[in-house]
Amino acid sequence: MSARLQVLQLNPKDNVAIAFAALDAGVRLKDFPSIVTLDPVPAAHKVALRDIGKGEPVLRYGQIIGFATQDILAGQHVHVQNLAIGEFSRDYAFGADRHEVVPAEDVRTFMGIRRADGRVATRNYIGVVSTVNCSATVTKQVVQHFSAPGALDAWPNVDGVVPITHSFGCCIDHHGAGLEQLRRTLQGYVHHPNFAAVVIIGLGCEANQIAPLLKGQSVRTGAELVPLVMQELGGTRLTVEAGVKAVLDMLPRANAVQREPLPIEHLTLALQCGGSDGYSGITANPALGVAVDLLVAHGGTAILSETPEIYGAEHLLTRRAVSREVGEKIVERIHWWERYAEREHGSIDNNPTPGNKAGGLTTILEKSLGAVAKSGSTPLTDVLMYAEPVKTKGLVFMDAPGYDPMGATGQIASGANLVLFTTGRGSCFGAKPAPSLKIATNTPMYQRLHEDMDINAGEIMDGEISVAAMGREIFEAVIALASGKPSHSEALGLGGEEFVPWMVGAQM
Known part of the structure; x- marks a missing residue:
């Protein structure tokens, strides 16, 4: 591309071009000398390259981006005032443009962290995960303990302690798609390789119970996965204390990692x-x-x-x-x-x-x-x-x-x-x-x-x-x-x- 251009036509089929910089009305386009801008055209906006009749498709990238809602003259600004979405058929042509991937000739590596089970991480965090909004505050208070300056200095290979909180987890169909999807999402985080270990905190009576959440997880409860239930531990303060202790117990093991190619x-x-x-x-x-x-x-x-x-x-x-x-x-x-x-x-x-x-x-x-x-x-x-x-x-x-x-x-x-x-x-x-x-x-x-x-x-x-x-x-x-x-x-x-x-x- 050349910064000298005023507008860019992305495909020869396109009937609009994109302004490199803001254009005033009355500017003759150097690359389209027959066209004079009829309106101001802000940077990154579209200008018509030819007359476009009402109902006619507007093309960018050689593809339909909408239809003219009124007649558009060459040189006019094309935007919400004269362009809207409309129905049109797409040629799905399944696999027609598929090509085989040619493997790279060179072998490139990165300095990553290999977990004991073979998973590979790009970061080394400890996660504190709430099952339900009712345990979100406790989750954040556990993490706050490790957010103070110098709190993790003794564990330089640990990137931090991360809260995973949300606004859901209860008052939803116990066997429905919503709870299933929430559990699938949380399971993906609990098992994410960038977490060296995880503490899970629940209230105790929520729909999103810890046991079914962890069902099928390859990481079993223990040193790397600690579940805590507020109603069983005695409430907010005692659960925060238990959460802090659990993270402290996890830190030495989480710190014992080394990046490798x-x-x-x-x-x-x-x-x-x-x-x-x-x-x-x-x-x-x-x-x-x-x-x-x-x-x-x-x-x-x-x-x-x-x-x-x-x-x-x-x-x-x-x-x-x-x-x-x-x-x-x-x-x-x-x-x-x-x-x-x-x-x-x-x-x-x-x-x-x-x-x-x-x-x-x-x-x-x-x-x-x-x-x-x-x-x-x-x-x-x-x-x-x-x-x-x-x-x-x-x-x-x-x-x-x-x-x-x-x-x-x-x-x-x-x-x-x-x-x-x-x-x-x-x-x-x-x-x-x-x-x-x-x-x-x-x-x-x-x-x-x-x-x-x-x-x-x-x-x-x-x-x-x-x-x-x-x-x-x-x-x-x-x-x-x-x-x-x-x-x-x-x-x-x-x-x-x-x-x-x-x-x-x-x-x-």
Whole structure:
């Protein structure tokens, strides 16, 4: 790209282009000299490259992002005032674009932590997990004991003590999908390799009882998994004391670890984008897609998620599915969300958010096409339900809402030991126990929020680096992050409040 360009047409089929910087009305476009802007066009927003009739599809990336709600003249600003979502058919062509992954010739490793049972960690935390909101305060008070300056100095190999609290766990069908999903999510955290040990704290009378929560867990209660029940221990104060003692007993063993070179195949990335803008699908997301392709070539795994944010772009994934069965799972999830939105008298197009729209995104179709770019070009090997454990290598998809903390929670429960998070508006996010790397889509935001951002993919728009080169930079940053280099979100202490499980079913 060249910073000298005023607008960027992403595909020859496109009837809109993206503004590199804000354009005033009356500006003649150098690369489209027959077009003069008729309105002011903010940076990252769209300008019409030709007349578009009412009802005609508007194309970006060579794909439909919506339909004109009125006649649009060449040079006009194209946004919410004249563009909206509409019905159209997608060619799912299951597996048509699938290609074989060519294994990387070089053998890359990272400095990871191998647990006794063979699981591999990128961080070394102790977790304190509440079964229900009623035990959340006690859980946090246990963790607060270890948050004071110097509290963990005697255990330098322990990255911290993390609270995992939530607002659910009771007044829900004891045998329903909601409780099953909550338990699956908590089980994924209890068994997560980034936790050397876990204390679980329950009230005692909740629907989400500890015994069924731990059923089937390979880690048995004992030195690395200690359950505490407030009603049995004598209440708040005594449970806090018991929790603190349990963590103190765990610390020496948790500290007795050493990082060692391990194959990249042990890395599983959670792919997230939040606070997206019109540059997301041009810079950070496709660059992250390059990094994903490199990771998969080395045997690693990436989890794409947030089903409402692939809506209208799901056909790009079905075409990469390793089988029709895998592709059909994506389509089934899309139909479920259509029914869900209708039942709740909502619209999937309620996403993009106001911030997304201010940043240039107009419809969920446009947002989804940019979001899917995070997944690169690698084949889709599986489709998971929320927080379902990953069973295959390569690219997998996990069903989840479009709310970033909720999606990331499910991905970490599924086994992600790193989070790669792209943002255009500026998201301040962490997700312990998995470290989060944040990638800015544009330079002005990166400079404004430099304390929160790890990588500036805005250099692509500035003409300083190619998408491929930025992707390789992200890949190297992933290896460094997995090897223990702190991310900016870790340095700021983020990640202790972002456990947000997706609750389904009626509260009663």
